[in-house]
Amino acid sequence: MGFLDIDNTTKSYGAVEVLHKIDISVEEGEFLVLVGPSGCGKSTLLNMIAGLEEITSGEIRIKDATMNGVHASKRNIAMVFQSYALYPNMTVGKNITFGLEMHGVPKPERDNAMNDVAKLLQIEQLLDRKPGALSGGQRQRVAMGRALVRNPDVFLFDEPLSNLDAKLRVDMRTEIKKLHQKLGTTIVYVTHDQIEAMTLSTRIAVMNGGYVQQLGTPQEIYDTPANIFVATFMGSPAMNVLPAKVAIENGKPTAQVALHDGSLTSLPFSQDNMADWAGKDILLGIRPETITDEDAADRKSTNIAHMTNRIIVTEPAGSDTFVTMEMGGKDVIARMRSDAEVQAGADFSFAVNMEKAVAFDPETETRIVP
Amino acid sequence: MSVATQDTAIRTGRVVRTLIYLVLLLFALFYMLPLYVMVVNSVKPLDEITGGGMMNLPQVWTFEPWLKAWSSAQIGVEPTGLSPYFWNSIKMVVPAVAISTVLGALNGYVLTKWRFKYDTILFGLMLFACFIPFQIVLIPMARMLGLMGMAGSTSGLVLVHVVYGIGFTTLYFRNYYAVFPTELVRAAQIDGAGFFQIFWRILLPSSGPIAVVSIIWQFTNIWNDFLFGASFAGADSQPMTVALNNLVQASHGVKEYNVHFAGAILAALPTLLVYIVAGRYFVRGLMAGSVKG
Amino acid sequence: MAMQANADFKTKLQIWLPKLVLSPSVALMVVFVYGFIIFSVYLSFTDSRLLPSYGWVGLENYSKLWRLSHWETSITNMGIFAFLYIGICTVLGLSLAIFLDQKIRAEGVLRTIYLYPMALSFIVTGTAWKWFLDPGIGLENVMQSWGWTSFEFDWIKNSDFAIYTVVLAAVWQTSGFVMAMFLAGLRGIDNEILKAAQMDGASNWNLYRRIIIPQLRPAFLSAFVILSHLAIKTFDLVIALTGGGPGRATELPATFMYSYTFSRNQMGIGAASATIMLMTIAAIMIPYLYAELREKK
Numbered sequence: 001m002g003f004l005d006i007d008n009t010t011k012s013y014g015a016v017e018v019l020h021k022i023d024i025s026v027e028e029g030e031f032l033v034l035v036g037p038s039g040c041g042k043s044t045l046l047n048m049i050a051g052l053e054e055i056t057s058g059e060i061r062i063k064d065a066t067m068n069g070v071h072a073s074k075r076n077i078a079m080v081f082q083s084y085a086l087y088p089n090m091t092v093g094k095n096i097t098f099g100l101e102m103h104g105v106p107k108p109e110r111d112n113a114m115n116d117v118a119k120l121l122q123i124e125q126l127l128d129r130k131p132g133a134l135s136g137g138q139r140q141r142v143a144m145g146r147a148l149v150r151n152p153d154v155f156l157f158d159e160p161l162s163n164l165d166a167k168l169r170v171d172m173r174t175e176i177k178k179l180h181q182k183l184g185t186t187i188v189y190v191t192h193d194q195i196e197a198m199t200l201s202t203r204i205a206v207m208n209g210g211y212v213q214q215l216g217t218p219q220e221i222y223d224t225p226a227n228i229f230v231a232t233f234m235g236s237p238a239m240n241v242l243p244a245k246v247a248i249e250n251g252k253p254t255a256q257v258a259l260h261d262g263s264l265t266s267l268p269f270s271q272d273n274m275a276d277w278a279g280k281d282i283l284l285g286i287r288p289e290t291i292t293d294e295d296a297a298d299r300k301s302t303n304i305a306h307m308t309n310r311i312i313v314t315e316p317a318g319s320d321t322f323v324t325m326e327m328g329g330k331d332v333i334a335r336m337r338s339d340a341e342v343q344a345g346a347d348f349s350f351a352v353n354m355e356k357a358v359a360f361d362p363e364t365e366t367r368i369v370p
Numbered sequence: 371m372s373v374a375t376q377d378t379a380i381r382t383g384r385v386v387r388t389l390i391y392l393v394l395l396l397f398a399l400f401y402m403l404p405l406y407v408m409v410v411n412s413v414k415p416l417d418e419i420t421g422g423g424m425m426n427l428p429q430v431w432t433f434e435p436w437l438k439a440w441s442s443a444q445i446g447v448e449p450t451g452l453s454p455y456f457w458n459s460i461k462m463v464v465p466a467v468a469i470s471t472v473l474g475a476l477n478g479y480v481l482t483k484w485r486f487k488y489d490t491i492l493f494g495l496m497l498f499a500c501f502i503p504f505q506i507v508l509i510p511m512a513r514m515l516g517l518m519g520m521a522g523s524t525s526g527l528v529l530v531h532v533v534y535g536i537g538f539t540t541l542y543f544r545n546y547y548a549v550f551p552t553e554l555v556r557a558a559q560i561d562g563a564g565f566f567q568i569f570w571r572i573l574l575p576s577s578g579p580i581a582v583v584s585i586i587w588q589f590t591n592i593w594n595d596f597l598f599g600a601s602f603a604g605a606d607s608q609p610m611t612v613a614l615n616n617l618v619q620a621s622h623g624v625k626e627y628n629v630h631f632a633g634a635i636l637a638a639l640p641t642l643l644v645y646i647v648a649g650r651y652f653v654r655g656l657m658a659g660s661v662k663g
Numbered sequence: 664m665a666m667q668a669n670a671d672f673k674t675k676l677q678i679w680l681p682k683l684v685l686s687p688s689v690a691l692m693v694v695f696v697y698g699f700i701i702f703s704v705y706l707s708f709t710d711s712r713l714l715p716s717y718g719w720v721g722l723e724n725y726s727k728l729w730r731l732s733h734w735e736t737s738i739t740n741m742g743i744f745a746f747l748y749i750g751i752c753t754v755l756g757l758s759l760a761i762f763l764d765q766k767i768r769a770e771g772v773l774r775t776i777y778l779y780p781m782a783l784s785f786i787v788t789g790t791a792w793k794w795f796l797d798p799g800i801g802l803e804n805v806m807q808s809w810g811w812t813s814f815e816f817d818w819i820k821n822s823d824f825a826i827y828t829v830v831l832a833a834v835w836q837t838s839g840f841v842m843a844m845f846l847a848g849l850r851g852i853d854n855e856i857l858k859a860a861q862m863d864g865a866s867n868w869n870l871y872r873r874i875i876i877p878q879l880r881p882a883f884l885s886a887f888v889i890l891s892h893l894a895i896k897t898f899d900l901v902i903a904l905t906g907g908g909p910g911r912a913t914e915l916p917a918t919f920m921y922s923y924t925f926s927r928n929q930m931g932i933g934a935a936s937a938t939i940m941l942m943t944i945a946a947i948m949i950p951y952l953y954a955e956l957r958e959k960k
Binding site: 387390391392393394398400401402403404408411419420421422423424425440461473476477479480481484486490492493494495496498499500501502503504505506507508509510511513514532533534536537540554564565566590593594595596597600601604608611614619621627628631633634635637638641642644645649653 | 921
Binding site: 047050051052071072073074075078079082083084086087088089098099102103146150168 | 479551553554556557558559560561562563567571572576
């Protein structure tokens with residue numbers, strides 16, 4: 001049993017099931033991120049943990065106590081909302097202590113708690129202002145303060161950074177991570193931003209269509225995605241997925257991939273048991289950063305393949321240069337060092353780190369487990 | 371009344387503009403005309419009116435008609451003037467407006483923040499009730515007021531106005547609360563606030579604009595009502611509108627037009643004042659609630 | 664929200680509170696609106712006269728009603744009144760709104776002047792117009808005293824024209840409100856569309872005819888619904904302005920119902936006429952409300 005258990009939980013609206021048998025167990029102090037495209041059910045799941053939505057079947061437990069039918073205010077959770085949901089008619093101080101007041105905490109204690117939290121978040125000078133007079137980042141801090149002051153078992157975050165501009169978002173992201181490291185509380189965090197998911201979490205649940213597609217550490221999710229959805233959703237630019245055929249060359253399984261002119265190149269697999277797929281079609285997944293110029297190839301890798309292909313477009317991004325080419329009839333993106341000499345229309349010699357490549361079953365779109 | 375002006379892209383020539391101003395001024399005169407007639411004729415002696423001077427300013431100024439309309443004109447059988455009826459109206463309007471607004475606010479809160487199955491249908495039924503021709507309820511209402519022992523009383527009229535006003539107040543509050551962020555309600559729930567605490571501490575402090583709309587609307591409608599007053603009021607609970615009509619329609623004696631006009635202004639004054647003082651808040655509140663035009 | 668079996672008492676109470684709070688209003692509505700409607704419709708099939716009575720007479724009241732010349736007059740008047748009232752209010756309201764939308768200097772003042780009649784009681788409006796239109800002391804008398812001795816304007820006393828004075832007073836009262844509705848609609852139109860149309864070379868006339876007015880469809884619809892229901896409910900104005908006269912020249916269904924029920928003790932027929940009024944309004948309101956509430960969902 002974990003600290004927070006989501007046990008075989010489903011959610012239906014009328015006859016429509018929007019969440020299908022979700023099973024997640026969160027340990028104390030974990031930072032779980034629910035990530036997925038809009039409409040995948042991640043916010044609904046969060047609201048069910050919060051007690052804002054009914055559970056249709058299954059059970060949610062916090063510290064082994066069932067939360068089914070327990071009012072939101074009695075679950076000892078706190079939530080930070082996307083719009084911050086600060087009460088517009090109350091001062092920042094009142095906003096922070098409203099929950100304590102509702103729980104019958106006496107005023108001196110409330111004030112102490114408020115001052116501690118304000119100090120922690122460096123918002124002491126804002127306590128007498130109304131939310132309308134705050135900037136986006138300040139509102140965000142106040143919203144976190146309101147959650148922190150309750151000293152809850154579980155923190156719930158519902159896309160808390162999506163209303164901030166790009167720079168502030170990165171700053172606040174770091175801030176949240178620092179806070180988690182400092183306080184060590186259990187957090188469930190919803191976002192549609194895969195970078196937030198990767199950077200913040202100790203574990204990620206990737207959701208789509210009401211199903212948890214994969215649950216794992218950021219590294220597991222990134223390196224060994226369970227299926228094509230997870231592979232392409234996590235990572236930017238997305239993982240290249242291209243049709244290939246498995247062949248045996250020199251006793252080793254290789255992927256045969258068509259280049260821009262229709263000629264085939266052989267990319268040897270690191271996984272020997274891919275030989276079971278010999279002669280069959282697969283979908284090959286290669287992350288952009290594993291296709292590089294020869295000089296930038298990963299020296300620790302034991303399986304670097306080489307190929308020459310025509311460059312269609314180059315996109316210099318400053319730190320890196322992205323290069324588009326055609327493989328298996330698809331646009332494939334490669335990530336070069338910014339000083340690699342690449343030119344659109346020219347042929348170029350690429351190094352492919354096949355150690356990191358993954359293969360998918362084209363029927364089920366799931367990863368072929370080596 | 372301030373609808374935010376925006377920079378229109380339309381340009382008009384000088385001649386057209388002059389014509390537009392002319393038309394607009396002409397209609398301003400048209401709308402002002404009855405008010406002018408009422409005001410000037412309420413402060414002149416009767417013979418100036420009957421002598422063809424209705425449009426002229428008074429030659430002799432007199433406030434006699436006002437005093438008479440207020441305190442001594444013959445209304446029905448008693449020479450009481452309109453003052454007792456004015457107070458009847460106040461006694462009816464204040465509680466009716468207060469009760470219907472409070473109920474409307476609570477209904478709007480429930481219908482937007484505590485949604486349940488068929489709530490839209492329920493609201494549709496409430497809304498339709500605003501538009502029914504009240505003739506359809508006159509007969510059973512008279513019976514019901516009799517059964518409840520409220521026939522001919524002010525409290526009976528209050529009940530009638532509350533019942534047929536709830537639809538509008540609910541509409542206003544529902545539309546206003548519909549755009550009030552539901553996340554705030556959820557945050558308050560997590561903070562441990564209950565149903566009434568959320569309403570009282572979170573929604574109500576932000577409800578000023580729509581409360582103004584509801585109060586103005588209800589005040590105007592109830593003050594100006596004639597049908598219910600004429601149908602259900604007793605001799606000592608008749609509202610201002612009914613009394614004014616009795617004054618004007620009286621068939622005996624000399625028709626004192628100046629007194630009639632003064633009486634009409636007295637009957638119009640409360641709602642006119644509300645319009646002039648709070649009209650801008652009315653439009654602003656409607657806009658804030660995103661009520662469709 | 665469905666209940667959970669193991670919910671504690673306070674949580675259960677919180678679940679039921681919203682419905683509890685709504686219930687007084689719902690109860691009032693069920694009894695005083697829909698219950699009463701059923702009762703009135705039922706009465707229209709009975710032999711009620713001075714008091715409600717429960718002898719079933721089928722459609723007799725309705726067939727009697729449609730044979731009454733008094734009712735026929737009311738219906739004809741309703742037709743004339745509704746057509747002119749809705750038509751003139753719409754055209755006038757739209758025109759004034761368009762004119763006011765041309766960055767007019769004193770817009771605020773003009774708007775206030777156009778709108779204030781809405782704040783008045785129909786009894787006040789009726790009184791003011793009644794004496795202003797009265798040939799003895801009003802407009803006719805004034806014109807004659809100013810030297811135009813042949814001037815005649817006695818519509819309010821003339822049974823062929825009296826209904827038009829009702830139209831005049833009603834238009835005076837509501838056209839400003841219609842203007843405000845259209846003005847709000849005009850202000851809601853995206854300015855960039857207008858700029859684009861002007862770049863396309865549209866004249867002002869075409870701009871309004873082809874681009875702006877078609878976009879005011881919701882405002883037209885709301886105006887029509889509000890005006891038509893006001894028209895059918897018109898009662899106080901006629902009472903104050905003409906008392907239904909001269910003769911029965913300005914009787915409308917609402918005044919007909921009132922006099923048949925309360926002065927002539929023909930409650931059955933009165934109820935039948937009220938039922939017909941309700942049906943007419945329902946035919947307009949129900950589709951409108953249905954569409955409005957559906958799209959908001």
